[in-house]
Amino acid sequence: MLHHHRISVNGITMHVAEQGEGPLIVLLHGFPESWYSWRHQFQPLADAGYRVVAPDMRGYGETDRPAEVDQYTILHLVGDVVGLIHALGENHAVVVGHDWGAMVAWNTALLRPDVVRGVVGVSVPPLPRGPVPPLVDTRERFGADFYQNYFQLPGVADAELSKDVASTFRKTFARVPASQPPTGDGEPGFLDRSAEPDTLPGWLTESDLATFVDQFTASGFTGGLNWYRNLDRNWELTAAWQDAPIAPPALYISGELDIVRSFYALDDHAKMIVPNLRAVVDVPGCGHWTQQERPAEVNNALLDFVRTL
Template identity: 60%
Template sequence: MVQHRTLDVNGIRLHIAEEGEGPLVVLLHGFPESWHSWRHQFAPLAAAGFRVVAPDQRGYGASDHPEDVSSYSILHLVGDVIGLIHALGERQAYVVGHDWGAPVAWHTALLRPDVVLGVAGLSVPPPFRGERPPLKVMQERFDGHFYWNYFNRPGAADAEFGKDPRAALRRLLYGASGDAPGAGRYEQALVTDLNRGWLADMPTPATLPPWLTEEDLDELTASFTGGFTGALNWYRNLDHNWELTAPWHDARVTTPALYIYGDRDLVPAFPGTPDLIEKLPHLMPNLVEPPVLLKGCGHWTQQERPKEVNEALVGFLASLRGRG
């Protein structure tokens, strides 16, 4: 059974959910989610002999929400993961991330390969630092209409999502899922009408898709009673992260790795990303197998396809057990 508690980590308080005993597996959620996005992974991973821990990351849910925007840099986020592993009494762990949690997982493996025994990313592939700051690149490519740039407009997305959090989350989770019309087309989903907002053209489903219940939506909505600013501050550090990671330019994740994504996910359709995914087996010699493609799956990988994700994760983690 999943248990909950709060730990002092890296100068803040992190709420965690945990289950099981054995080698530690840390599960990192994305935007706009919480520990609850991993609800289908706890029991299978625990049954396979792992200690499973999923935090509400900083700025989310019952964890602390620092006010300073700069407190959400990739170094802070990686620091939280390392601090959490140590606060749990472990020296090493496996780290798995989805959406924004994937870059945190990949960077944790990149920066601290001595701590990370294995790393898995869902939706977002491993990081390869570009030649220019990402916000500036997208500003030029989409004339400021890309959702990253919209999120960087002070207070705009905060107010849009905060006006009716449950309705916003309902539209976003459905709109980015494999069940939505036109799923996987980033131009349609991620380019924003700056006057009307990001959610303006996202459909509102009369009924939720089978993988998401009204109770799940209630749980997620409750985690945003403190607003969306902390979560949005992650995006407001994209160019700052590019500056901070200069020492790792051209560095590659060498930790044993697994990448899983859906063919109707809008993120792998980003400009240049399909080519990157195709080259991953050559770029990352420790990728344990070619990227795992889930047919008909949208962005919410482990929620939309829990059976396939659980099988892939258990197989990956079991193959690495004891290597540390």
Template identity: 60%
Template sequence: MVEHRMIDVNGIQLHIAEQGSGPLVVLLHGFPESWHSWHHQFGPLADAGFRVVAPDQRGYGRSDHPDDVDAYTLLHLVGDVVALIHALGEEKAFVVGHDWGAPVAWHTALLRPDMVLGVAGLSVPPPFRGTQPPLAAMDKLFDGRFYWNYFNRPGVADAEFGRDVRTTLRKFFYAASGDAAPTGEVMQPLVDPGQGWLATLPDPDVLPAWLTEDDLDALTESFSHGFTGALNWYRNLDRNWELTAAWDNATITRPALYVYGDRDLVPAFPGTPDLIGKLPHLMPSLWRDPIKLTGCGHWTQQERPDEVNTALIEFLKANS
């Protein structure tokens, strides 16, 4: 059974969900999600002999939402994972992340390899630092219409997404899923700043089989405090680029696993398909070639829980 509690980490409180015993596995959600995005993983991973812990990361759900935008840098987020592992009484853990949780997981392995037994990323591949700040790069490529740039307009996306939280989440989850791209064509996530993002997203009459009304209930409740904390992660993209300069060209040395869907918008970002193709050569620590899930969209562990669980359990057992 999944149990819940609050835990003190770096001067804030994080809500965590946990189940099982054995080597620690920390599961890190993305945007716009919560610990609940891993609900298909708790039972199988615990049954396989692992202690599974999924926090609401800072700015999300029942965890604290610091007011300062600067409190959401990648170094703060990695620091939360490090402090969480210690607060749970452990010295080492497997770290698994999806979407924004993947960069946090990858950088935890990069910055604190002494604490990471292995690292897995879903959707977002391992980081290789670009030559210019990411917001400027995307602004130039897409004339300011890339969603990162839209999210960096203070208060704008916060207000749009907060007007009807359930509708916002329903549209987000459907639009980025494999169900919304039946032909396999994946579009870049561009936003007309004058129109907003939600107006262009489809709103399904019937939810996909993997997304239930109960799932939407849990998600909607987790954003009862609004979206600002979650959006503040994006508002540190350029600062993260500056803060990680010391690790330029550094590679992850811990055993690593990467899983993604062939209908996911993130692996289709500019330059990312080429990066994924080169990963086996760029990362000697990659446990096996990237695992591509046919017909799967962005919500990897929710759209394809059985395949993700099988891959994770094999990876965890092989590196325990």
């Protein structure tokens, strides 16, 4: 049975959902998500003999949301994961992340390989530190209106996403392209490129949608957006790990239709920094919300991987 509790970690209080007993697996969500994004993983992993823990990450859900933007650097996020593992009474864990959570998982394995038995990135591959700050790179490659650059303006995306939280999630999860370009004054927002879907995707129920809406109505979006507002700061903070290998055993899972593949590719450079990449799993016909869209395939891949550790 799923158990919810709170743990003091790294100067904040984290809300976690937990099920099962055995070797620890920590599941890290992305943006805009929560522990609930892993709802399909708890039972199968627990039934297989694992202790499964999914936190609301810093800035999300029922976990603390520090006000200062600089409290959301990659060092804080990795520190939260390491602190959580130790607060749970464990010395190490398999760390699994989706979307932004994958970036945290890869960096946890990079910075603290001693506490990571294995690392799994879902959607976002390992990203070598580039020659220029990330937001400079995205501006040059995709333009100043690329969503990561748009998210930098304090209060702007926060207000847009919070205006109608249910519509935000319907558009974000369904990703139906708008038939007409945005019109009106000012620059287009994050949601302007998506149309309101007629129906929810088959993998998302009205109850699922209501859960996310309730969570983000209570928490707002600023905490999650602050992760993006530290992208260039993270680049500065991780200079000492330029080209350093991610040593623990690794798995990468990606949806064949995931839009992330258009700007973050698992190329030869990325593979070089993960010398123990044991498998790459492409999920046919799957979009970005991998573990929610195709839980059976993701669960099978996770179990195949963790059983080898």
